Amino acid sequence: TTLQVLTDNFRNIVTDPYDGLHESSRIEVYPLIEQMQSVFLGQKEWMGMLPRKCNTAISATPQSGFHFFGNDIFFALAQGEGQWGFNLFLGGKNSEASQDADIFVPPQRVVVMFEAVSRAFMKYGLRGSRAKTRLFHLLSEIGMERFREKIAEFYPHETERGGVLRLQKAPKQQFAKLRDGRYGYCHRSRFGRITHRELEQLVAYARQNALEIRLGVDQNIYLLGLQKPQVPFDEPTGAAHITACAGSRYCALSLWNIKEETAFLPLARLEKEQITVGFSGCLKGCGRHHHEDIGLVGLRTNLFGPVTKAARLFLGTEYGTTQKAARLIFHVVPLEQLSDLIEVIIDEYKASGEEDFESFSKNHLNRYSTGFLMLWFLAKLYLRQNITFEGKEEQQLYRELLQQPDFPRHQESNEYETAVRVMMHEMWDTEA
Ligand code: SF4
Numbered sequence: 001t002t003l004q005v006l007t008d009n010f011r012n013i014v015t016d017p018y019d020g021l022h023e024s025s026r027i028e029v030y031p032l033i034e035q036m037q038s039v040f041l042g043q044k045e046w047m048g049m050l051p052r053k054c055n056t057a058i059s060a061t062p063q064s065g066f067h068f069f070g071n072d073i074f075f076a077l078a079q080g081e082g083q084w085g086f087n088l089f090l091g092g093k094n095s096e097a098s099q100d101a102d103i104f105v106p107p108q109r110v111v112v113m114f115e116a117v118s119r120a121f122m123k124y125g126l127r128g129s130r131a132k133t134r135l136f137h138l139l140s141e142i143g144m145e146r147f148r149e150k151i152a153e154f155y156p157h158e159t160e161r162g163g164v165l166r167l168q169k170a171p172k173q174q175f176a177k178l179r180d181g182r183y184g185y186c187h188r189s190r191f192g193r194i195t196h197r198e199l200e201q202l203v204a205y206a207r208q209n210a211l212e213i214r215l216g217v218d219q220n221i222y223l224l225g226l227q228k229p230q231v232p233f234d235e236p237t238g239a240a241h242i243t244a245c246a247g248s249r250y251c252a253l254s255l256w257n258i259k260e261e262t263a264f265l266p267l268a269r270l271e272k273e274q275i276t277v278g279f280s281g282c283l284k285g286c287g288r289h290h291h292e293d294i295g296l297v298g299l300r301t302n303l304f305g306p307v308t309k310a311a312r313l314f315l316g317t318e319y320g321t322t323q324k325a326a327r328l329i330f331h332v333v334p335l336e337q338l339s340d341l342i343e344v345i346i347d348e349y350k351a352s353g354e355e356d357f358e359s360f361s362k363n364h365l366n367r368y369s370t371g372f373l374m375l376w377f378l379a380k381l382y383l384r385q386n387i388t389f390e391g392k393e394e395q396q397l398y399r400e401l402l403q404q405p406d407f408p409r410h411q412e413s414n415e416y417e418t419a420v421r422v423m424m425h426e427m428w429d430t431e432a
Pocket of ligand 1 (some may be wrong): 253
């Protein structure tokens, strides 16, 4: 049942589970996916022959809460001269957002463009260390302009300049209105797991009501075609907003049983505030920690006493109209302290008045240095004072922290690092 899996192959081409049916859908892309797939599937010349793996996505559903900028190739809904089509984004991966290639692709040329990009990658992609052979690395070496010239060798049409990107962000909701007036339903799995019984119930319900079943890249199951926005199922809290990797039960590289330990997160509040979390068991990033509002990577540490579970924490993702992968802010946060830290980050977001967490990342978090963000959120925990950014510059906020009587100032240094170290150990050390 499997062909061309793993190693240096194309991965499954993905799209939005509401493709073609959501009330905002502009183009049904599934037929294009099948045609793109036929370019390589079962074709010997492509079997394991790419410089490195290649993830592809295409979406023409503007308002559905999915984003695909972490893919090597992404066709994103756009408007060109008088028609709908796609802007081409290239070079995404788990730790990088794809870049705008400034090329508009009409629907009838998507497959040809996909093949042209793939052939350019096959011919010119780097072939050295496998850690540096993704499309991202080729683009880093030769730049987008030269790669566009490489694409042109295999693309038999004039390319159009990029159109107006038409993807809009929408909160993830349990029910969505479809074009024909019916509804779609997102059934939250338990971070990618579902019981045998639950699955049987879903399938039976879908059969009884003539519903279509689709699997989302967010690890949830979608039922499409409901007459009313209601279903007879119970669901776990917060699961729609967390993408969790396989974890130690299924993957030898994980130091955490990620799917169980998501229970340490403030799930109800994350759901209420519509904040997404990507949780990976190692830096390979299958939980997409660089591409969600808050990113986490599990690890173990003895920094605060006996060896304990801990996490790296990432912030700053922009995935709407601009693309930016998250930055590593905290190298190590003990598991038991993680929820409190996330709570103060959410408090800061709420105080900003921004309409969603991504806007908070773009307009606030990404104005400040990594060292300062670490210092600031630790200080909020440590001082237990209601201090907020209030749009102030980093240096001003730091001066104000220095005036707080309990803030750890040190004669020998006024750098962030000393205060960070003192606050972390005073709060998180488990051995006196
Ligand atoms: S992120 Fe790491 S631990 Fe998690 S599934 Fe991927 S490889 Fe395994």
